[in-house]
Amino acid sequence: MESNDYNDPAIMGGCSVPVRVNRKSKPDATIVNVGGIQFGSSEIVIIAGPCAVENHEQLIETARIVKKAGAVILRGGAFKPRSSPYNFQGLGEEGVKMLREAGRETGLPIVTEVMDTRMVKFVAEYADMLQIGSRNMQNYPLLKEVGMLRKPVLLKRGMMATIEEYLLAAEYILNQGNEQVVLCERGIRTFETTTRNTLDLSAVPMLKHLTHLPVIVDPSHGTGHRWMVPPMAKAAVAAGADGLIMEVHYKPEEALCDGYQSLSPDEFTRLMADLKKVGHAVGREIYQHE
Amino acid sequence: MESNDYNDPAIMGGCSVPVRVNRKSKPDATIVNVGGIQFGSSEIVIIAGPCAVENHEQLIETARIVKKAGAVILRGGAFKPRSSPYNFQGLGEEGVKMLREAGRETGLPIVTEVMDTRMVKFVAEYADMLQIGSRNMQNYPLLKEVGMLRKPVLLKRGMMATIEEYLLAAEYILNQGNEQVVLCERGIRTFETTTRNTLDLSAVPMLKHLTHLPVIVDPSHGTGHRWMVPPMAKAAVAAGADGLIMEVHYKPEEALCDGYQSLSPDEFTRLMADLKKVGHAVGREIYQHE
Amino acid sequence: MESNDYNDPAIMGGCSVPVRVNRKSKPDATIVNVGGIQFGSSEIVIIAGPCAVENHEQLIETARIVKKAGAVILRGGAFKPRSSPYNFQGLGEEGVKMLREAGRETGLPIVTEVMDTRMVKFVAEYADMLQIGSRNMQNYPLLKEVGMLRKPVLLKRGMMATIEEYLLAAEYILNQGNEQVVLCERGIRTFETTTRNTLDLSAVPMLKHLTHLPVIVDPSHGTGHRWMVPPMAKAAVAAGADGLIMEVHYKPEEALCDGYQSLSPDEFTRLMADLKKVGHAVGREIYQHE
């Protein structure tokens, strides 16, 4: 018979869980506070916004729409990790500043990606939460750098990272003294080609079991198809996710980046209503502005 | 911008959908009728039972429990595809007969696996639905053989089959004249080792888009951990699955096969109550005995 | 420090090796004899021929060419496992008979695939060696059936099979009393898309370590590109393979199946000369007709 010790590597395919992120060493859920919004409680936190910050109008319009529909944190990329050097690389520092401006105008805390150790200080000055993207999940100097901050970190799972490697990456941050880490399943790489990645929703209950850190899901990158975001977002909530991060664009057909996976305002608004129902069904509420 | 034609291989990672299973050639959902139970309607069908038929008591006790909790079809393996020749290989023909007996006593239609073309006729005589397991998804002589029946087929996705290959396997069956095919996502093989397989729930909306056939999910094999079955079962329903197939054992700790992923009677009963709520949240009912 | 016990699952990623195929239980290499040609000695056996048997001319012309260039066994598919039901499915029994005829005319033993338990007896009557294809590596009734023969079996690795599962599949055959099994690495499925599969040449030294059975390589299916066959065939020999199986067509541009990965007569002849040199470099000879 199976032991009940889910930290036993023999049961868990060899996975051993490092000490600081391990739920055994801290049974209570960690609450991560992002500008007053709490991850890890019974309430589900919705982060939304465009893939990339493009210009003030795009950003502020999208921010207003997602806020009105119920998102409580604004996302937007300023430093964009793009596979090709010839793709739009983001607005950089200017983009970060525009994001803060939009955050202030709408009253939404903001999260944005940082890719370079040299930019950590700058981004930390402007953003409420720093994102470490999938491609940098094992960028250890960067993990150490954000570990020295006292700002929350959104650490996305690498697209080919095992659960063990993912927890070890989080451990790098906690080991520097920063416990404010939110994990995010965003799709792993498999042989399947109809979807951009394979969204591994089983990572949600698995991570919740192994660690005390909050776990959210990114169904936009996880699927790569706008029409798949609603069913997978609902599934993520049903599986026990503490939040969702989704791409929304006020005019998806004009997006400079990832338009095919960005929800339109109407789609996002409808989805928020549906998520409320699924949340109720599993005994949870969607986080709301007071 | 993305085209809305999800049968366009350029959009779908090269996947092209064969003609008979293609939703474009038959926009209405196919209803698969198994002993009066219908897959593919708005109602969600729950199949449950032990991994393997072990003996009369085990089977009939488990059958009564799953029926009482709300399952409408009984599963049980008699011909077991086991990785090792030294593992329990199932009771064979005797097991199939015991399964029918239990089905009759409880009034539940039964589904069981067939692995060998030579056994198709025999199994079809006793079972209400024939299962083609993951390892046989590309066993073309077997697909052709069940395609010549007029009995419903539960075709499980191969653990390393692309969506395209899966649809082509179903096409083999339809091409012989048998349209009564239910698809089943049951986990794919990836690099991750904490779970037995990676349950690819995104396959549910993807398959529902591409084909008119019903799509169900097997969270037991998909995760390999009993405690992960409830969250993933709920997620499957939220993602739009038309049904679930789950392993339940009246005494999981004594199971000859897969005890670590089989639900106990209490766990299954609680899960059924939860599934009802999640079903409602997405506008669906759990199929009930009239 | 690493233990030297490569059967220790702790070292080998959890892999445990079943008893009959295990080199520990039989340190000497098994010699598999196919119509007088021996696999598993210091000599490297070359199998060549068309993907599919198409007609007498194609087959006999190709057979003469590959024999002249140095191949010692003729391959050709009569029962073809094709992903789509609408692709050429092979000539079936007639193809098997044509293959034997070509084998007799040229004096080459023949190997061909069997997919259905019902056809094992027929194929065994005509062929010198029976091939179990990748898709059937875990077709246990088929493995048991060829295990009851006293004819050599070419068991190809499943495209999703771990080394452990592969050895367990071979164990099914040995467990029925048939020790005449040759293993064949033919590419596994990964995320990479430029090649048809990812030819896992590290499986060669790994299998040679763990089992006493001969191990050959199929660089045609493993790569899916004709121009990649020569470098990968040479690499396979350098890695220690006991043989190669390659697709050659007398007119690749007219092939009904897999023409893009079939060598032309000239390419094959040149490759054979190169293989001789690489064989020498690692202390081995290419098997020659006496």
Next chain:
Amino acid sequence: MESNDYNDPAIMGGCSVPVRVNRKSKPDATIVNVGGIQFGSSEIVIIAGPCAVENHEQLIETARIVKKAGAVILRGGAFKPRSSPYNFQGLGEEGVKMLREAGRETGLPIVTEVMDTRMVKFVAEYADMLQIGSRNMQNYPLLKEVGMLRKPVLLKRGMMATIEEYLLAAEYILNQGNEQVVLCERGIRTFETTTRNTLDLSAVPMLKHLTHLPVIVDPSHGTGHRWMVPPMAKAAVAAGADGLIMEVHYKPEEALCDGYQSLSPDEFTRLMADLKKVGHAVGREIYQHE
């Protein structure tokens, strides 16, 4: 029939090759010069040394051994990307200095990894070649930074990177003006667990076809087992690799890192003799000190 245009994405699984690395835009092989040693000619370059720089004795002893056996470049890690924060992280700047010292004493050019944009200038001052490790293959700020140097770069393939993504990563470097890039296959992540990674030797002919950059192989990380390094090193040369990078330790049983995959001095010496023979068999020489 297959087109001969291997830059045609339709043939190559969707892979498109960016302009600067593309062999079509520069048919002649790029020669990369590392302290007088040339990659990309007909001669095969052997890089060897310890996983990590541990202390002066270990380094200088190992350097002498590998030089004597025929290696022409010395490798050694000072900044070590380790999955766990609790593993030895390398000696850092001190390690880089010790490596240069050992390089000068033995007359061998040195290559070492850089992980942090802030350290690029420092490492470039001391090393003859900068290595970008697998985990940083898509660390775009780092790629841009080494692209601005006029020092050769050893860019290892990410363990999850497609051939297309790998070429795009190299393009980032070339696009900044640095054409001195050597590619290195070092194993990809698959479902297989007996080896540390799956060494994808088919990447060698594929990359040589698509790009003018030199391609080498790392059989130490690619397999994770010392005893597999010799057969896979020979296979890499047979497949057309322009060089090899291997871990050698003067006392593998005492290594602080990766001892189980490091060759002993005797093993390395024997392997060098064998590589010479395989090189000859494919018409190439092993690069030698004049």
